Amino acid sequence: MPELRKDPISDRWVIISKDRTPRPGDFVRESVPMTRTDRHCPFCSGQEERTPPELLAHRNGSAANRPGWSLRVIPSNAPVLRVEGELEREGEGLFDRMEGIGAHEIVVETPEHVLSMADLPESAIEQALWAFRERVRDLRNDPRLRYVLIFRNYGESAGAHLEHAHSQLIALPVVPKRVQEELEGASRYYHAKERCIFCDLIRQEMKAGVRVVTETDHFLVVEPYAARFPFETWILPKKHQSHFTDAAAPQLNNLAWVLKTTLKKLERALERPPYNLLVHTSPLQEASNPHYHWHIEIIPKLTRVAGFEWGTGFYINPTPPEDSARFLREAGLG
Amino acid sequence: MPELRKDPISDRWVIISKDRTPRPGDFVRESVPMTRTDRHCPFCSGQEERTPPELLAHRNGSAANRPGWSLRVIPSNAPVLRVEGELEREGEGLFDRMEGIGAHEIVVETPEHVLSMADLPESAIEQALWAFRERVRDLRNDPRLRYVLIFRNYGESAGAHLEHAHSQLIALPVVPKRVQEELEGASRYYHAKERCIFCDLIRQEMKAGVRVVTETDHFLVVEPYAARFPFETWILPKKHQSHFTDAAAPQLNNLAWVLKTTLKKLERALERPPYNLLVHTSPLQEASNPHYHWHIEIIPKLTRVAGFEWGTGFYINPTPPEDSARFLREAGLG
Numbered sequence: 001m002p003e004l005r006k007d008p009i010s011d012r013w014v015i016i017s018k019d020r021t022p023r024p025g026d027f028v029r030e031s032v033p034m035t036r037t038d039r040h041c042p043f044c045s046g047q048e049e050r051t052p053p054e055l056l057a058h059r060n061g062s063a064a065n066r067p068g069w070s071l072r073v074i075p076s077n078a079p080v081l082r083v084e085g086e087l088e089r090e091g092e093g094l095f096d097r098m099e100g101i102g103a104h105e106i107v108v109e110t111p112e113h114v115l116s117m118a119d120l121p122e123s124a125i126e127q128a129l130w131a132f133r134e135r136v137r138d139l140r141n142d143p144r145l146r147y148v149l150i151f152r153n154y155g156e157s158a159g160a161h162l163e164h165a166h167s168q169l170i171a172l173p174v175v176p177k178r179v180q181e182e183l184e185g186a187s188r189y190y191h192a193k194e195r196c197i198f199c200d201l202i203r204q205e206m207k208a209g210v211r212v213v214t215e216t217d218h219f220l221v222v223e224p225y226a227a228r229f230p231f232e233t234w235i236l237p238k239k240h241q242s243h244f245t246d247a248a249a250p251q252l253n254n255l256a257w258v259l260k261t262t263l264k265k266l267e268r269a270l271e272r273p274p275y276n277l278l279v280h281t282s283p284l285q286e287a288s289n290p291h292y293h294w295h296i297e298i299i300p301k302l303t304r305v306a307g308f309e310w311g312t313g314f315y316i317n318p319t320p321p322e323d324s325a326r327f328l329r330e331a332g333l334g
Numbered sequence: 335m336p337e338l339r340k341d342p343i344s345d346r347w348v349i350i351s352k353d354r355t356p357r358p359g360d361f362v363r364e365s366v367p368m369t370r371t372d373r374h375c376p377f378c379s380g381q382e383e384r385t386p387p388e389l390l391a392h393r394n395g396s397a398a399n400r401p402g403w404s405l406r407v408i409p410s411n412a413p414v415l416r417v418e419g420e421l422e423r424e425g426e427g428l429f430d431r432m433e434g435i436g437a438h439e440i441v442v443e444t445p446e447h448v449l450s451m452a453d454l455p456e457s458a459i460e461q462a463l464w465a466f467r468e469r470v471r472d473l474r475n476d477p478r479l480r481y482v483l484i485f486r487n488y489g490e491s492a493g494a495h496l497e498h499a500h501s502q503l504i505a506l507p508v509v510p511k512r513v514q515e516e517l518e519g520a521s522r523y524y525h526a527k528e529r530c531i532f533c534d535l536i537r538q539e540m541k542a543g544v545r546v547v548t549e550t551d552h553f554l555v556v557e558p559y560a561a562r563f564p565f566e567t568w569i570l571p572k573k574h575q576s577h578f579t580d581a582a583a584p585q586l587n588n589l590a591w592v593l594k595t596t597l598k599k600l601e602r603a604l605e606r607p608p609y610n611l612l613v614h615t616s617p618l619q620e621a622s623n624p625h626y627h628w629h630i631e632i633i634p635k636l637t638r639v640a641g642f643e644w645g646t647g648f649y650i651n652p653t654p655p656e657d658s659a660r661f662l663r664e665a666g667l668g
Binding site: 001002003004005006008010011012013015016017080081082085092093094095096097098099100147149151152153157158159160168170172173174176177178179197200201204208225226276277278279280297299304305306307308310311312313314316 | 335336337338339340342344345346347349350351414415416419426427428429430431432433434481483485486487491492493494502504506507508510511512513531534535538542559560610611612613614631633638639640641642644645646647648650
């Protein structure tokens with residue numbers, strides 16, 4: 001019998017069709033290649049002149065925009081929004097528009113042509129997390145920018161154009177509606193109960209155990225109760241924190257291990273699936289708040305989004321999260 | 335310079351990146367095949383015993399579940415929700431769930447192995463529209479059901495599993511959140527202005543002309559101002575009507591021509607792209623209302639939805655709707 005479940009934060013219903021849980025191997029559509037050489041990759045060491053000048057780099061004394069780095073942040077050369085210009089706003093009858101002001105940056109996480117974040121050493125992942133934090137703190141100084149999304153597209157069918165390991169930051173002049181919904185859901189709960197809904201969820205999931213993938217001192221990895229997609233995976237800091245940029249050194253150090261382990265588990269269970277990784281956090285210009293709780297969502301691309309999902313925002317998930325959590329626990333590694 | 339635009343009904347922002355509008359030919363990822371024979375197709379005439387017993391059929395005197403029909407409606411043999419059972423609701427700590435009660439039906443629109451709705455005669459399309467209306471009116475009698483989505487997945491990358499021309503109906507025991515948002519947006523506008531926002535939009539678009547694809551006595555076909563996707567196309571009845579099931583005979587007759595022409599235009603401009611087609615309408619158990627206006631949305635599958643869209647609900651559209659409207663007008667046919 002299928003089951004309808006509601007996500008308590010966003011109020012989004014999903015259909016969990018439990019008739020026949022597919023085995024992880026049933027899904028695989030596209031396995032992301034493990035390694036591949038590409039002499040034309042603009043993100044590789046030695047190709048620095050092919051990208052816009054770097055905004056940030058971790059170097060041991062070498063000159064900017066030359067080899068000798070372990071991480072580089074560069075502006076996108078096909079930015080979806082631009083920093084330059086005035087944030088002009090305008091009405092047009094019924095319609096509202098504004099200039100596309102914002103920022104679009106690329107974090108190149110390794111000078112070598114490594115494809116998967118899971119194949120990077122923990123130190124490189126930790127270095128990327130520090131770079132995210134530093135770039136967001138810098139973008140926050142521009143009062144026109146209201147939200148920054150940090151994300152990663154891994155594999156062609158997840159939207160990656162270049163395969164060299166990288167993440168992206170897009171800063172927007174408005175808080176996106178989906179983010180606003182999550183914030184409002186969390187805020188409503190806080191005002192009713194005086195507790196953060198994510199903190200409650202962490203306690204409940206730790207007690208229930210069935211949807212837990214891994215737990216460390218600082219993080220809980222769970223398959224969410226109303227998962228939209230098979231093997232949708234959330235990484236939640238155990239301590240209440242509204243902004244990713246509030247994460248402290250021991251957390252970022254631990255998160256590097258958690259990310260590597262979780263991605264390795266997904267790669268083992270699902271044969272290197274394409275995925276999107278998203279950092280959900282509070283809006284840029286807001287002070288710390290007691291109701292929202294930053295976290296990471298990983299969405300493997302295993303199923304197709306079709307008419308029903310587009311028409312309703314209702315998702316059909318053939319894999320109960322209790323089953324995917326078990327598959328991931330059994331994948332070993334941590 | 336990119337531009338941010340807001341959809342006035344849902345309040346959803348999109349980025350229209352106007353730097354370089356792709357030509358329609360730049361997109362094509364998958365062309366849906368024009369014809370193909372398939373002796374194993376369960377929707378073809380003569381294969382009736384391979385589907386569940388029909389719920390509705392247009393036949394000239396032949397026996398049920400035998401050849402001799404021009405249209406058949408059958409229950410899905412892999413239903414995402416089921417009619418049988420009790421709508422049990424339950425809490426589980428923070429979480430809410432209910433049994434997956436609902437309906438999932440398939441409208442097989444032709445006994446021949448035709449793939450595209452655009453290749454069906456207008457009479458067959460009109461017949462399908464009548465079947466939608468009849469099935470929704472029947473499902474409405476079940477008070478557990480709150481919303482019916484009528485939709486079509488065309489082409490494999492739009493989620494179609496079988497290529498024989500068909501549409502689907504999924505009836506749900508809740509009004510989906512995305513539908514609720516559209517209803518609330520329209521209702522807010524109505525309460526502020528005492529006018530339907532869609533009626534205002536139709537008047538404004540007819541006056542502006544730049545986003546209009548076609549106009550008939552009963553319908554306006556436009557590319558929406560804040561289109562999420564290249565060549566997203568809406569078909570709006572000119573007369574205010576809250577429910578698709580209120581459409582009268584002359585409208586359905588005209589809509590068959592409008593659908594065929596619009597789909598042919600998209601096929602010509604974009605070389606038979608995969609698409610999703612969705613009927614947006616008021617909830618099942620609600621009486622006619624003055625604020626919501628049923629319409630059809632067609633979403634060609636030309637771009638990939640990646641991390642940024644999943645993380646924010648913000649869409650990036652490389653084709654301004656003014657350009658896609660021009661391409662479709664120039665495709666001729668009506």
